[in-house]
Amino acid sequence: MTVKSARSQGLPVLGRFPLTLRILGYALAVAVGLLYLMPFMIQLVTGFKTDPDAAAHPLGLIPTTPTTAAYQRLFGLSKAGGGVPFLRWLGNSTFIAVVVTAGRVLFDSMAGYALARLRFPGRTVLFGFILAVMAVPGVALLIPRFLVLNALGLFDTYTGMILPLMVDAAGIFIMKQFFESIPREVEEAARVDGAGVFRTFWSIVLPMARPALLTLTILSFQGSWNEFTHFLVATQSSQYETLTTGLARMVSGGLGGGTQYPLKLAAALLSTLPVAALFFCFQRYFVQDANAGAVKE
Amino acid sequence: MPPRVTTRAATGGTSHTADSPGVPDAPGGSGPAAAPPTGPAPRVGRRGEGVWGWLFVSPLVIVLGLFLVLPILMALWVSLLHWDGQSNPFSGETKFVGLDNYRALLTQSGLDRTLFATSLRNNAYYVLLTVPLQTVLALGLALIVNQRMLRGRSALRTAFFFPSVTSSIAVSTIFLFLFQGSGAVNTLLSWLGVKGPNWFNDPRGVLSLLLGGLGIVDPDKPSGALAHHSFMGLSWFEWLSGPSLAMCTIIVLSVWTTSGTFMLIFLAALQNIPRELEESAAIEGVGRFQMFRHVTLPAIRPVLFLVVTLGLIATWQVFDQVYVMSQGAPANTTLTPAYLSYSTAFDDANYGQGAAIAFILLALILTMTALQRLAMRERGTRLGRKR
Numbered sequence: 176m177t178v179k180s181a182r183s184q185g186l187p188v189l190g191r192f193p194l195t196l197r198i199l200g201y202a203l204a205v206a207v208g209l210l211y212l213m214p215f216m217i218q219l220v221t222g223f224k225t226d227p228d229a230a231a232h233p234l235g236l237i238p239t240t241p242t243t244a245a246y247q248r249l250f251g252l253s254k255a256g257g258g259v260p261f262l263r264w265l266g267n268s269t270f271i272a273v274v275v276t277a278g279r280v281l282f283d284s285m286a287g288y289a290l291a292r293l294r295f296p297g298r299t300v301l302f303g304f305i306l307a308v309m310a311v312p313g314v315a316l317l318i319p320r321f322l323v324l325n326a327l328g329l330f331d332t333y334t335g336m337i338l339p340l341m342v343d344a345a346g347i348f349i350m351k352q353f354f355e356s357i358p359r360e361v362e363e364a365a366r367v368d369g370a371g372v373f374r375t376f377w378s379i380v381l382p383m384a385r386p387a388l389l390t391l392t393i394l395s396f397q398g399s400w401n402e403f404t405h406f407l408v409a410t411q412s413s414q415y416e417t418l419t420t421g422l423a424r425m426v427s428g429g430l431g432g433g434t435q436y437p438l439k440l441a442a443a444l445l446s447t448l449p450v451a452a453l454f455f456c457f458q459r460y461f462v463q464d465a466n467a468g469a470v471k472e
Numbered sequence: 473m474p475p476r477v478t479t480r481a482a483t484g485g486t487s488h489t490a491d492s493p494g495v496p497d498a499p500g501g502s503g504p505a506a507a508p509p510t511g512p513a514p515r516v517g518r519r520g521e522g523v524w525g526w527l528f529v530s531p532l533v534i535v536l537g538l539f540l541v542l543p544i545l546m547a548l549w550v551s552l553l554h555w556d557g558q559s560n561p562f563s564g565e566t567k568f569v570g571l572d573n574y575r576a577l578l579t580q581s582g583l584d585r586t587l588f589a590t591s592l593r594n595n596a597y598y599v600l601l602t603v604p605l606q607t608v609l610a611l612g613l614a615l616i617v618n619q620r621m622l623r624g625r626s627a628l629r630t631a632f633f634f635p636s637v638t639s640s641i642a643v644s645t646i647f648l649f650l651f652q653g654s655g656a657v658n659t660l661l662s663w664l665g666v667k668g669p670n671w672f673n674d675p676r677g678v679l680s681l682l683l684g685g686l687g688i689v690d691p692d693k694p695s696g697a698l699a700h701h702s703f704m705g706l707s708w709f710e711w712l713s714g715p716s717l718a719m720c721t722i723i724v725l726s727v728w729t730t731s732g733t734f735m736l737i738f739l740a741a742l743q744n745i746p747r748e749l750e751e752s753a754a755i756e757g758v759g760r761f762q763m764f765r766h767v768t769l770p771a772i773r774p775v776l777f778l779v780v781t782l783g784l785i786a787t788w789q790v791f792d793q794v795y796v797m798s799q800g801a802p803a804n805t806t807l808t809p810a811y812l813s814y815s816t817a818f819d820d821a822n823y824g825q826g827a828a829i830a831f832i833l834l835a836l837i838l839t840m841t842a843l844q845r846l847a848m849r850e851r852g853t854r855l856g857r858k859r
């Protein structure tokens with residue numbers, strides 16, 4: 176087999192591994208794959224175990240006495256051992272994620288368009304500012320955010336939870352890059368037809384940006400669904416608990432009476448499901464983001 | 473790029489003169505704003521593009537200004553106060569203490585400094601282990617998934633990447649269960665005849681365990697220079713005892729969750745290596761290891777740098793996992809600056825001190841980011857010149 180033909184078939188440059196190595200390689204790949212899947216498998220199975228069963232057989236992949244007690248408690252169907260306000264958490268997380276996602280998609284694309292296409296005084300300075308903002312780590316903002324929410328009277332409100340998340344620098348970056356890739360002629364044509372700036376943006380450019388908007392929607396949803404530290408410092412009452420803050424309180428000791436791992440793991444599993452579903456449907460958009468990280472730095 | 477700038481200047485110039493004389497032109501130094509509109513000017517100029525521009529970015533400016541710039545300034549002020557969260561810190565009733573909060577953390581001997589030094593030590597070990605492990609693992613995973621002949625490689629890629637997209641809280645919950653005293657990990661270890669430790673209650677440092685096992689140091693009663701010298705309130709022995717077993721579980725968790733993201737970055741780099749490069753090496757008859765060492769590795773060096781520095785920046789921010797899994801326990805061996813800043817402010821109601829810790833951490837991380845951007849820019853210009 177010549178190198179030329181290998182290329183045309185998309186085959187590797189070097190020949191195949193010898194058979195024994197190939198078998199070893201497959202064994203290794205499967206083993207590493209299991210290492211990444213097993214924790215989730217164990218989580219899924221343990222959710223259907225009883226507390227004693229989970230403690231006695233932490234590795235058992237088949238529950239000895241299968242039960243849906245954990246799920247019944249989470250959905251408020253059984254009052255045994257005190258209810259968990261899981262539905263409240265779910266409601267809060269969903270509400271916040273939907274509002275934040277809608278806000279980010281709109282505001283990030285507006286800002287991205289302005290930075291890519293519109294000429295306005297101070298644009299370069301603003302862009303430099305956004306680059307600087309991206310470098311500020313979230314954990315350094317815990318106390319500062321609390322201070323400002325407190326001063327504005329937004330502490331422990333939905334507004335205080337949502338508003339600071341409405342714009343994100345990374346999303347602006349994605350949109351700006353996309354708008355810069357659209358041929359300018361399209362907008363020129365619209366302008367010749369007499370469309371104003373907003374109309375050009377809204378009915379000409381934005382519809383063309385569907386792939387980038389989808390990426391932004393997915394990433395915004397994932398980000399706000401998984402958000403933890405901001406909600407931790409922005410709220411204190413249990414009525415504002417989300418899946419992340421509620422679960423964190425429950426796991427780090429807010430739950431009396433035993434370890435209750437089946438319950439905790441079931442709650443963790445349910446809180447992962449929406450993002451997992453998005454991930455399996457739209458994996459390539461997540462992949463895009465990981466690589467955007469490489470480009471934007 | 474240049475043609476685009478001229479077009480933009482031409483349009484902007486037209487609209488400036490024709491429609492909106494009040495709006496100043498061109499952002500400072502961004503392009504040849506003074507260039508006359510040479511090309512065929514569009515028949516209809518854009519009305520008030522400057523106004524529209526600011527209108528479009530106004531949500532961004534308001535949100536970032538109100539919830540990023542303003543808070544940082546406020547926290548900078550609070551870090552100079554002794555504030556317990558009761559009064560209004562901006563009314564002047566709160567006691568102004570100048571740099572005392574910073575002094576207590578860095579120079580004054582006392583509990584504050586000891587705790588801060590402990591958190592720095594813990595986080596330094598966390599960084600020292602997590603960054604190399606996740607980088608090597610991510611590269612390994614990328615090499616596996618990049619095998620063109622491997623069946624099911626996209627399924628593997630999905631499996632490796634999945635932990636990265638899930639919530640850190642949910643994943644920490646799973647690991648808490650796996651690493652319990654009688655949990656899955658210790659059951660696995662017992663099959664191998666090893667009695668696993670009680671991970672989250674074990675404050676012993678792994679380095680001191682190792683040295684103790686070799687009989688070099690007695691971990692219970694350290695002596696000599698190690699015990700008698702100290703730095704920032706911690707003895708040399710405490711500095712050198714290594715991450716505790718509890719911290720090691722957090723390290724394992726972080727490596728496991730982040731390796732997927734970095735794998736994707738490596739994978740993109742591997743697939744970008746020019747095929748001609750590999751082919752000509754293959755014609756020379758190099759082996760697999762040489763190919764990796766002399767062709768692959770040099771080709772992905774910039775990406776390797778990126779992954780390492782991104783890792784360095786991220787690992788100094790570890791918070792969620794500590795909050796869920798250990799809250800700093802046992803014996804403060806999983807305390808990190810981020811968590812210490814949070815607990816000082818919200819648990820001990822010492823907001824001034826907490827803010828001071830946050831600013832020291834911020835300075836540390838911003839320095840690393842600046843160095844990273846500088847190095848990458850330099851590399852970029854060097855490459856540019858070569859071409």
